[in-house]
Amino acid sequence: MVIDCGRLVLDERIEREKRVLIEDGEIYAIATHIDAPADATVIDAREYLVLPGFIDIHVHGAMGADAMDATPEALHTMARFFAAHGVTGFVPTTMTAPRDQVAAAVENVRRALTDALVAQGPVAAHILGVHIEGPYINPRQRGAQQAEFMRPADPGEYCPWFESGAVKLITVAPEVDGVMRLIEDARQLGIAVALGHTDATYAQAQAAFAAGANQATHTFNAMRGLHHREPGTLGAVLANDAVYAQLICDNVHVHPAAMAVLYKCKGADRLAVITDAMEATGLGDGDFTLGAQRVAVCQGVARLTDGALAGSTLTMDAAFRNIIAATGCTLAEASRMCSHTPACAIGVGDRKGKIAPGYDADLVILDQDLRVVRTIVGGQ
Numbered sequence: 001m002v003i004d005c006g007r008l009v010l011d012e013r014i015e016r017e018k019r020v021l022i023e024d025g026e027i028y029a030i031a032t033h034i035d036a037p038a039d040a041t042v043i044d045a046r047e048y049l050v051l052p053g054f055i056d057i058h059v060h061g062a063m064g065a066d067a068m069d070a071t072p073e074a075l076h077t078m079a080r081f082f083a084a085h086g087v088t089g090f091v092p093t094t095m096t097a098p099r100d101q102v103a104a105a106v107e108n109v110r111r112a113l114t115d116a117l118v119a120q121g122p123v124a125a126h127i128l129g130v131h132i133e134g135p136y137i138n139p140r141q142r143g144a145q146q147a148e149f150m151r152p153a154d155p156g157e158y159c160p161w162f163e164s165g166a167v168k169l170i171t172v173a174p175e176v177d178g179v180m181r182l183i184e185d186a187r188q189l190g191i192a193v194a195l196g197h198t199d200a201t202y203a204q205a206q207a208a209f210a211a212g213a214n215q216a217t218h219t220f221n222a223m224r225g226l227h228h229r230e231p232g233t234l235g236a237v238l239a240n241d242a243v244y245a246q247l248i249c250d251n252v253h254v255h256p257a258a259m260a261v262l263y264k265c266k267g268a269d270r271l272a273v274i275t276d277a278m279e280a281t282g283l284g285d286g287d288f289t290l291g292a293q294r295v296a297v298c299q300g301v302a303r304l305t306d307g308a309l310a311g312s313t314l315t316m317d318a319a320f321r322n323i324i325a326a327t328g329c330t331l332a333e334a335s336r337m338c339s340h341t342p343a344c345a346i347g348v349g350d351r352k353g354k355i356a357p358g359y360d361a362d363l364v365i366l367d368q369d370l371r372v373v374r375t376i377v378g379g380q
């Protein structure tokens with residue numbers, strides 16, 4: 001496949017009038033002049049912007065499907081919907097739930113990773129692994145997670161999940177019993193750890209980062225905020241340059257001015273745009289469920305019956321536009337925050353999230369209004 005690009009996002013810069021040559025699902029070459037092989041498909045994107053496909057590392061569901069459904073169909077539905085919104089890779093995210101339900105969701109993703117239909121489907125985003133959100137989190141910062149299922153971290157429970165090979169990321173609260181040991185265990189296996197749904201003090205959060213946690217889940221939301229005498233979890237996230245900060249860019253969970261503050265603190269190499277989208281995404285307003293809880297979506301905002309925000313109905317293409325509007329960042333920086341930075345946060349930045357030789361051929365083509373024209377996953 002050859003793509004003729006009007007504008008092409010390459011790392012820090014935007015190049016004009018480049019050709020990208022794709023072979024065997026990988027980016028093979030980028031140059032002004034490349035002779036297309038005789039059997040190549042040529043895609044004319046000379047009117048458009050070509051950038052790395054979006055990567056969503058924190059997303060629960062869409063179109064009535066949820067990672068907790070633990071069915072291949074749910075993952076198919078999500079993967080197709082996300083591809084239509086420019087996503088080429090995503091990490092289905094579990095909810096705090098009884099052990100057997102989380103285990104079923106993890107096993108479902110593990111099978112999907114080895115199932116060619118899901119993993120290599122031509123019209124679907126690729127699944128990059130599973131993100132376990134909870135259950136080792138703090139009821140004081142429950143957000144839309146169910147407090148009754150929150151519990152101490154038990155190696156007898158989480159070790160089989162970790163050893164399945166499917167887990168890319170886990171969100172935990174470091175002040176919960178057993179979590180500091182979990183962080184060590186995760187790090188041994190190359191699983192990324194995010195702090196979230198946490199009331200950790202600054203000192204507790206710093207200790208967790210020193211032990212190997214590398215990021216914050218939906219920064220600002222469901223975490224102890226910054227006080228100038230007790231900087232809290234948020235203070236530790238902002239002060240620690242190495243830490244990645246996930247951000248829900250729907251203009252609802254976080255005010256655009258706070259999004260701009262986070263961008264100033266973290267920069268494009270550490271701010272990872274996420275959707276935290278739930279099953280109502282793509283279905284408009286109405287009544288839905290989140291785990292066993294009822295959720296009403298009104299004007300795109302999902303809330304539990306107690307008024308708490310219950311995940312978003314955000315898509316990555318909208319998040320891409322929102323982060324530019326909120327921060328005034330460049331297209332190249334917004335692209336990094338939606339692709340390479342989240343890829344790095346889960347340890348796949350060496351093959352995902354960039355348009356460069358040797359990288360997976362995952363790209364999105366946007367029009368002048370930054371709307372998705374076409375998504376290319378693994379060269380398909």
Ligand SMILES: [Zn+2]
Binds near residue numbers: 133143196218
């Ligand atoms: Zn959450």
